[in-house]
Each structure stands twice: as structure tokens, then as C-alpha cells.
Amino acid sequence: MTAQEFKNTILLKRPRYAKSKIPVIEAFANKGQSKSEYSQFGPIYELYIYAFRLGLKKGLKLPLPPRNSTQDFIEIGKWKRDSSLVDFLLMIIFSYSEEIGFDWNDLEDFDDKELNQVVSNIIEFIESYANGGLQYLQEEWGNDNLINSSYLFADLMNE
Amino acid sequence: MASIINSIAFKNFFNYYGEFEDNTYELEEGINIIVADNGAGKSKFFNAFLWLFYDQVLDSDTKQKISIKNAGVKIISDKAKNETAIGDYVKCGVTLEYTSGTRYKYQVIKSFTATRLDEKVTDKNSWQFVMNELEVNRTELVLHKYKPVYDEVEKKQIIDNLIMPAFRKYSFLQGEEVDDIIDFSKKESIEEAVENLTDIKSYEQIHELLDEFKTKAFKDLQKQLKANNIQNERFDDAVAEKEKIEQKLEHEKEKLEQWNETLSVAEKEKNDLDKLYSNAEKRKELDDRLKPLRKKLRDKNEEFENFLDRINNRFFDGGFAWIAMGFENEVDKFRELNDRYIEKRYEKKALKNVEDNPNEYFHFLPENSPDSVSLKNMIEDQHCYVCNREAKEGTPEYSNLLKLKNRTKDKQSEKPFVNNDLKNFFGDLQINAQPFYNKFESIRDSIIKTKEKEVEIRDNIEKLKKQIKSIDDDRNSILIAGHDSEHSAREVISNYTGAVKRMENANNKINDIIIPSVNKNRKDLKAINDEIKSLNKSNDIPDGFNENYEVLSDLEEASQKAKERVFDGMISLLEEHANMHFKNLIKNNDLSGGILKFEKNLNGSINFNYLDSKGNSVYGSAEGFQRMKKFSVVMAIISANNSQYNYPLLADAPISAFGEGFTEGFFEAIGDVFPQSIVLVKELYKREDEMKINELGKRLLKDKKVRTMYVNHVTEDSEQIDLVTTQTKLK
Numbered sequence: 085m086t087a088q089e090f091k092n093t094i095l096l097k098r099p100r101y102a103k104s105k106i107p108v109i110e111a112f113a114n115k116g117q118s119k120s121e122y123s124q125f126g127p128i129y130e131l132y133i134y135a136f137r138l139g140l141k142k143g144l145k146l147p148l149p150p151r152n153s154t155q156d157f158i159e160i161g162k163w164k165r166d167s168s169l170v171d172f173l174l175m176i177i178f179s180y181s182e183e184i185g186f187d188w189n190d191l192e193d194f195d196d197k198e199l200n201q202v203v204s205n206i207i208e209f210i211e212s213y214a215n216g217g218l219q220y221l222q223e224e225w226g227n228d229n230l231i232n233s234s235y236l237f238a239d240l241m242n243e
Numbered sequence: 244m245a246s247i248i249n250s251i252a253f254k255n256f257f258n259y260y261g262e263f264e265d266n267t268y269e270l271e272e273g274i275n276i277i278v279a280d281n282g283a284g285k286s287k288f289f290n291a292f293l294w295l296f297y298d299q300v301l302d303s304d305t306k307q308k309i310s311i312k313n314a315g316v317k318i319i320s321d322k323a324k325n326e327t328a329i330g331d332y333v334k335c336g337v338t339l340e341y342t343s344g345t346r347y348k349y350q351v352i353k354s355f356t357a358t359r360l361d362e363k364v365t366d367k368n369s370w371q372f373v374m375n376e377l378e379v380n381r382t383e384l385v386l387h388k389y390k391p392v393y394d395e396v397e398k399k400q401i402i403d404n405l406i407m408p409a410f411r412k413y414s415f416l417q418g419e420e421v422d423d424i425i426d427f428s429k430k431e432s433i434e435e436a437v438e439n440l441t442d443i444k445s446y447e448q449i450h451e452l453l454d455e456f457k458t459k460a461f462k463d464l465q466k467q468l469k470a471n472n473i474q475n476e477r478f479d480d481a482v483a484e485k486e487k488i489e490q491k492l493e494h495e496k497e498k499l500e501q502w503n504e505t506l507s508v509a510e511k512e513k514n515d516l517d518k519l520y521s522n523a524e525k526r527k528e529l530d531d532r533l534k535p536l537r538k539k540l541r542d543k544n545e546e547f548e549n550f551l552d553r554i555n556n557r558f559f560d561g562g563f564a565w566i567a568m569g570f571e572n573e574v575d576k577f578r579e580l581n582d583r584y585i586e587k588r589y590e591k592k593a594l595k596n597v598e599d600n601p602n603e604y605f606h607f608l609p610e611n612s613p614d615s616v617s618l619k620n621m622i623e624d625q626h627c628y629v630c631n632r633e634a635k636e637g638t639p640e641y642s643n644l645l646k647l648k649n650r651t652k653d654k655q656s657e658k659p660f661v662n663n664d665l666k667n668f669f670g671d672l673q674i675n676a677q678p679f680y681n682k683f684e685s686i687r688d689s690i691i692k693t694k695e696k697e698v699e700i701r702d703n704i705e706k707l708k709k710q711i712k713s714i715d716d717d718r719n720s721i722l723i724a725g726h727d728s729e730h731s732a733r734e735v736i737s738n739y740t741g742a743v744k745r746m747e748n749a750n751n752k753i754n755d756i757i758i759p760s761v762n763k764n765r766k767d768l769k770a771i772n773d774e775i776k777s778l779n780k781s782n783d784i785p786d787g788f789n790e791n792y793e794v795l796s797d798l799e800e801a802s803q804k805a806k807e808r809v810f811d812g813m814i815s816l817l818e819e820h821a822n823m824h825f826k827n828l829i830k831n832n833d834l835s836g837g838i839l840k841f842e843k844n845l846n847g848s849i850n851f852n853y854l855d856s857k858g859n860s861v862y863g864s865a866e867g868f869q870r871m872k873k874f875s876v877v878m879a880i881i882s883a884n885n886s887q888y889n890y891p892l893l894a895d896a897p898i899s900a901f902g903e904g905f906t907e908g909f910f911e912a913i914g915d916v917f918p919q920s921i922v923l924v925k926e927l928y929k930r931e932d933e934m935k936i937n938e939l940g941k942r943l944l945k946d947k948k949v950r951t952m953y954v955n956h957v958t959e960d961s962e963q964i965d966l967v968t969t970q971t972k973l974k
Contacts, residue, residue: 169679
């Protein structure tokens with residue numbers, strides 16, 4: 085696999101979220117639709133990335149339930165196109181290679197099957213922390229701990 | 244002997260909570276000013292006079308005067324009501340003291356008692372009212388003790404003496420009511436004023452009497468003529484002709500009356516619309532100012548909405564990169580891993596080369612070391628400068644140098660040493676992601692700045708809203724009570740021009756057609772009368788009948804002219820006085836000198852116009868100016884009177900539409916006309932000032948004509964139930 089092929093393998097993946105998180109996603113990502121009383125993100129991936137960051141920073145790793153209790157959305161390659169956002173995300177993710185369980189140099193020796201496994205692990209890594217972050221938001225929201233302000237998410241990052 | 248009000252006091256009357264002693268205003272001869280912001284008891288103060296004189300108050304909700312009996316629950320202080328337990332009662336009243344002349348002082352007290360029956364304080368069914376008997380007391384000035392007056396007729400007389408009912412309309416000025424005091428389009432209105440001021444009524448009676456005598460004298464004469472000259476056909480013809488002319492004249496007069504009626508209706512409409520017309524124009528001007536501001540506000544609001552909507556975009560926009568906040572360690576870790584990866588990778592490559600070509604150790608050398616220029620020199624010199632040893636052509640050392648020089652070419656044919664070459668994958672990530680991790684330092688600042696920007700836009704919006712509200716308030720204050728605010732400006736303007744057109748039309752009819760015709764008939768009538776007279780001469784009738792008729796004719800004409808002279812004289816006197824007051828009122832304004840002009844219409848009504856310096860009528864000026872004009876006439880009616888005006892002026896905010904220059908003129912003018920003025924005014928109030936009055940207020944405070952000045956206060960931001968008006972005496 086070349087560098088580009090490897091990257092494409094990742095970019096073609098569609099991370100999943102648990103169906104139990106649909107309410108929180110509908111509340112905080114408007115997908116260009118109507119507004120809610122809370123500050124919102126636009127597309128789902130924005131909320132997803134935010135939730136991933138929240139989960140990662142708070143150490144909230146929560147594996148997804150079995151596949152038919154989950155749902156996917158657009159592939160990573162289509163997240164904020166023409167932007168380096170995804171590159172930055174991958175940079176963060178690859179800095180956690182030890183936790184995900186691979187060595188950078190080993191990747192170069194793997195065969196395609198082994199590489200695909202690593203990519204799967206990476207996606208699972210993203211999904212578990214995003215799920216943890218969404219779970220946190222859902223609980224805070226349910227407990228009325230979220231302050232309804234335009235800076236809700238900026239302020240939440242500082243906590 | 245002028246009536247001077249010495250004091251007025253309130254007990255639980257509207258916001259004037261508490262006993263009479265807590266709410267007493269001591270007043271003096273001259274000007275008394277009570278300064279109060281909106282809601283600080285101005286109209287309530289004025290209402291006390293309405294109660295005293297008319298047993299009425301002005302309902303501030305409906306702008307209607309209602310009987311005190313029906314007002315009941317509304318006029319008692321809410322605080323007092325609230326403090327009254329069920330079954331207990333509260334008293335509400337007004338007391339006034341005045342002197343008239345040098346001997347007596349009077350006290351008038353009106354009050355009622357309300358017993359609380361139920362829980363709901365403001366519900367009128369929760370209260371039972373009992374009007375207390377009117378108390379009137381009198382004392383001689385040298386004594387101190389009041390003695391009650393028991394006789395009801397005398398009580399009424401004492402109240403009437405304070406301000407005679409016929410003059411109250413000149414003494415009571417409440418806001419816009421100045422406009423309604425004199426309606427110039429109505430003949431009766433100005434006549435009433437003239438009647439109040441002159442003995443014109445007796446001239447009228449004399450004239451009527453003489454006209455009657457004259458008609459009778461002619462009939463007597465006619466009888467005599469007929470009896471004495473039966474065959475004189477010429478005489479009969481003349482009389483018949485005379486009757487014909489009289490009929491025609493009568494007919495023309497009827498037409499004149501009809502057209503005068505039309506004229507007066509149109510004139511009244513025009514006058515009614517005068518104020519609205521100028522307001523319509525002013526409102527249009529304000530609307531023109533409001534329009535762009537409203538648009539700006541809409542744009543700003545939209546900008547604000549967009550701004551708020553986009554705040555979360557800043558997490559993912561490379562220009563802000565908020566999402567990167569807190570990832571410093573991860574980026575360092577990535578770099579560290581990348582360095583290690585490159586290093587390991589290099590080792591791996593070198594080892595692989597060693598495995599493939601165990602004899603070529605230079606693979607351990609970093610690329611380009613030594614550089615190609617040095618290598619070239621070494622080959623040419625056949626000397627290795629790295630180890631400083633000879634490397635003669637043909638020796639292994641020499642061929643090693645050659646191999647080193649060619650190694651780049653070899654590299655192109657080099658075989659891959661890993662399955663998956665990911666060097667560029669990691670390298671590109673690090674290069675591409677720069678916009679995000681370069682922002683670490685500035686993210687916190689960026690969030691703060693965004694918040695500041697929000698405050699800035701919000702402030703802008705607030706400022707715009709305030710601006711709009713202020714203009715809107717002005718706009719609303721232009722509307723006159725009772726007029727529908729949706730009364731469209733266009734409609735007013737079109738009605739106004741319609742009325743002016745009808746006036747012109749009627750005037751043309753009257754002046755160009757009817758009046759000439761009337762005059763011609765009159766001339767004909769005089770000629771035929773002369774003819775009849777000369778026919779008489781030839782007849783044999785007693786002289787007494789002829790003389791009697793002639794004398795009465797002359798007297799009738801003379802009395803008619805005398806009446807007109809008195810009327811005209813009074814009108815020109817009023818005009819003179821009105822102009823005098825008007826000049827005083829506007830002297831602090833940069834209004835260029837025009838004059839007020841009274842012109843008599845043929846129907847007897849008075850045209851009242853403001854002429855500019857070139858003699859042209861000025862229509863539709865601003866409301867304050869219109870009011871100023873009329874107020875000048877009110878004062879003229881008072882000052883043109885031969886005797887002194889003996890009653891106080893009680894004025895509630897008559898100057899709200901005047902503007903500061905007028906306001907100053909107003910205070911100067913009233914001092915000359917009224918022996919005592921009690922003026923309730925908001926325009927002098929200034930919240931931020933320590934004394935709560937503005938610069939003009941301070942100037943007036945120093946003016947020796949101003950004898951007392953009070954400022955009313957209300958507790959700020961308090962509930963209606965706690966609202967209490969208190970006062971400070973500044974002078």
C-alpha cells in the first residue's frame with residue numbers, strides 16, 4: 085500500500101454511533117435544519133468530532149454496542165472537505181498509536197490484511213471516544229447541567 | 244381683588260400617599276412651578292382642581308372626565324388601600340386654602356371614605372364609598388382659627404369666587420385643551436369672548452329695537468299714502484317694485500347664508516385638521532428618519548443571528564481552529580513518534596543494504612556526505628580528504644570514491660525496503676495540519692475576542708433600538724389623544740387640501756357673485772326708497788309720518804355701525820394684545836417676525852392667521868406653534884379686559900409641545916397676565932441632576948417672578964402598590 089492508498093483506506097470509513105445517541109445528536113447538530121433552544125453544530129460530523137475530543141480529553145472510552153444498534157454517517161473523507169481538519173484529527177489519532185496498539189514502523193511491514201485491521205482499530209478508537217463524549221453530553225443535557233449559551237461548547241472544553 | 248391660592252394638600256389621593264401634612268404645597272402670588280417627570284403626580288395634581296371645581300377627575304386611561312363618584316377606587320393611593328385591613332376604612336381627600344382681598348381666607352375640603360370589604364385591592368366591588376360632606380371654612384386674616392360655613396349656597400359661592408365659572412376655561416390649561424378653548428371658525432366663539440369683554444350686547448339690543456321701529460314706521464307711512472292717494476298708480480308701481488327688490492335681496496341673503504354655512508363648515512374642517520396636518524407632516528418626517536434606522540436594525544439583528552449561528556463553525560474553521568484547544572501534548576507526541584519512525588526507518592534501510600551488499604559500508608553514510616563537489620576533488624587529486632590518505636587510481640580506495648560519487652544513480656534502481664512506504668503519509672499530515680496546531684497560542688484569545696464581538700454587536704443593536712424608541716416616542720407624542728394612530732398622513736393631507744379648496748370656492752362665490760348682487764339690490768332698494776319718498780312729497784300726508792320714518796332709518800343705520808365699530812374695535816384690541824403676547828412667547832425662539840392677523844369674514848366669523856413678514860398666510864405649522872398662537876389669544880382676552888384678571892392660572896403641561904425657547908417665553912408671559920400661576924411641568928425635569936432640574940429650571944429658580952418651585956419624586960422601579968410621590972421644595 086502506498087501512503088495515499090493507506091490514507092484513502094481510512095478516509096473511506098464511515099464511523100458509527102449508537103442509536104441511543106440519536107436524541108442528543110438531533111438536539112445539538114441541526115444539519116442545516118431548524119434551530120433548537122441550545123447552541124448547535126451544523127453537520128453531524130462536527131458534533132461527532134467535538135464529542136470525540138471531549139471523550140478523549142475526559143478519558144471517557146465507551147465501546148459501541150453491537151452493530152445493529154448503531155448507525156453510520158458520511159465517510160471521514162467527506163468531513164469538512166477542502167480543509168486540513170481531517171489531517172489534524174489523524175495527527176491526534178496517530179499520536180495515540182500505543183493505545184490503539186500498533187507501531188508506526190511496523191505498519192510499513194504489514195500486509196494489506198494486517199493494515200486493514202489497524203485501520204479498523206483506529207476507527208474503533210474514534211468511535212469509542214466519540215460514544216463516550218456523546219454519552220457525557222446526553223447525561224449533562226438530561227440533568228439540565230448545560231448552560232444555554234452561544235459559548236456552551238467553547239466553555240465546556242475548558243472544564 | 245385677586246384670588247390667591249395659599250396651599251393645596253392631598254391625602255391618599257392617587258400616589259400622594261399619607262396625610263395632608265405629608266403632601267402640602269405652599270403656594271404664593273406670582274409663578275409657582277411643580278416639576279415632575281412622567282408618572283410623578285402631575286396630572287393627579289391637576290385632577291385635584293377638577294375635583295374641587297367640578298367633582299370630576301380625568302381618567303388617564305380613557306382621557307375622559309368622569310364623576311368623582313364613579314372614579315372611587317382608582318383615585319385612592321394603592322399603598323393606602325393595601326394597608327387597609329378588611330372591615331377597616333381609608334380616607335382620601337383634597338384641601339385648598341385661598342385668600343381673596345385683604346380680609347378673608349378660605350379653606351375648602353373635599354373627601355370621601357372607603358371601607359374595605361374584600362381581598363382584591365383594586366376591584367371596585369371590594370370597597371364601599373361614602374362621600375363626605377363638603378367642608379368650607381372661613382377666617383379673617385388676622386385670626387388663625389377657621390370657622391365652618393354651613394350655608395350650602397354660600398359654600399358654592401366661596402368656591403365660585405376662587406375662579407368664576409365663566410372664566411375657568413381661561414384659567415384651566417390642560418395639555419392639548421388649549422386648542423379647544425377658542426374655535427376661531429365659530430362665530431359664537433369669538434363673539435362670546437368679545438361679549439365677556441365689552442358691552443356689545445346692549446348695542447345689539449338697541450339695534451334690534453330700532454330696526455323694528457323702522458319697519459313699523461314704514462308700514463304706518465304706507466297706510467297713510469294709500470289712504471291719501473288712491474289714484475296714484477306710479478306710487479303703487481314703485482311700492483310693488485320695492486317689494487320685488489326686497490324679495491330678490493332676501494333671496495340673495497338666503498343664498499349668502501347657505502354659502503357662508505358651506506364656508507364655515509369647510510373652515511372648521513380646515514382648522515380641525517390644522518394640527519393634524521402639521522402633525523402628519525412632522526410624522527412623515529419622523530417616519531422618514533425611522534425607515535433607514537429600522538432597516539439598519541434588521542440588518543444588525545440578522546448579522547447577530549448569523550454571528551451566533553456561526554460561533555460553532557469556529558471549532559472547525561482553520562482560521563480559528565478552536566477544536567485544537569488542549570491538544571498540545573498530542574502534537575508533540577506525534578512529532579516525537581515521527582522522529583523515531585524516521586530514525587528507525589533509516590536504520591532499517593541501512594541494515595537492508597548491508598544485507599544485500601555486505602561490502603558497501605558507505606550505506607552507513609548519510610546521503611550527500613561527503614558532498615559531490617568534495618568527492619570530485621578527491622577523485623581528481625586521488626586523495627581521500629576524509630581519512631587524509633592516498634587513493635591512487637586502480638586501488639580499491641580509488642574505486643570506492645567512484646562508487647560513492649555514483650551512489651545517487653544507484654539509488655534510482657534501488658529496490659523498496661518496506662512493504663508500505665508511509666513516510667509521506669505521516670509527513671503530509673504534519674504539513675497539512677499546520678493551520679490547526681499553529682493556533683494553540685491564540686485560541687483562548689480568539690474565544691474572548693468572539694465574546695467581545697458579540698457584546699459589541701449587541702451594544703450596537705441596543706443603541707439602535709434606543710434611537711428608534713426615542714424617535715418612536717416622539718412620533719407617538721405627536722398623535723393627539725382621541726385620534727386613531729393609524730389615521731394615515733395621506734388621508735389627513737388630502738382632507739386638508741380638500742377643505743382649503745372648498746373654502747376658496749365658497750369665498751369666490753360669496754365675494755364675486757353674491758355680495759355684488761346683494762350690493763346691487765341694496766342700491767336699487769335705496770333708489771326706489773328715494774323714489775317713493777319723492778312721490779310722497781307730492782302727496783298730502785302728515786309730515787310726522789315721513790319724518791318718523793326718516794329718523795328711525797338713520798338711527799337704525801347708526802346703531803348698526805356703532806355695533807360694528809365696537810366689535811371691530813375689540814377685535815383690533817385683541818389683535819394688538821395677542822401680538823404683544825405672541826412676541827413675548829416667541830422671543831427666545833429664532834422665529835422670524837411674523838404677525839397674528841384677525842380678519843372679519845362676511846358671515847361675522849374671524850379668520851385668524853399667522854402672516855409671515857411678506858404678508859402671506861402660513862398654514863400647517865408645528866403643533867407647539869399652533870398652540871402658542873391660540874394661547875396668545877387666550878392671554879389677549881384676559882389682558883385686553885379693562886379690569887385686572889383676578890384668577891389664578893392652573894396649567895398642566897401645556898408646554899409639552901412647545902420646545903425650550905417657547906417654554907422660557909411661556910413663563911415670562913404668564914407672569915404678566917395672571918396674578919398667580921401654578922404650572923405643572925415635566926420639561927424642566929432632569930433625572931441625572933442633583934436637584935433634578937435642568938438648566939432652564941435653574942434659571943427659572945433664580946427668577947424673582949418665580950415664587951415657589953417643587954420637584955416631585957417617585958420611588959424608582961417600585962410596584963404600583965408601593966408607588967409614593969414625595970416632594971422637595973426648592974424655593
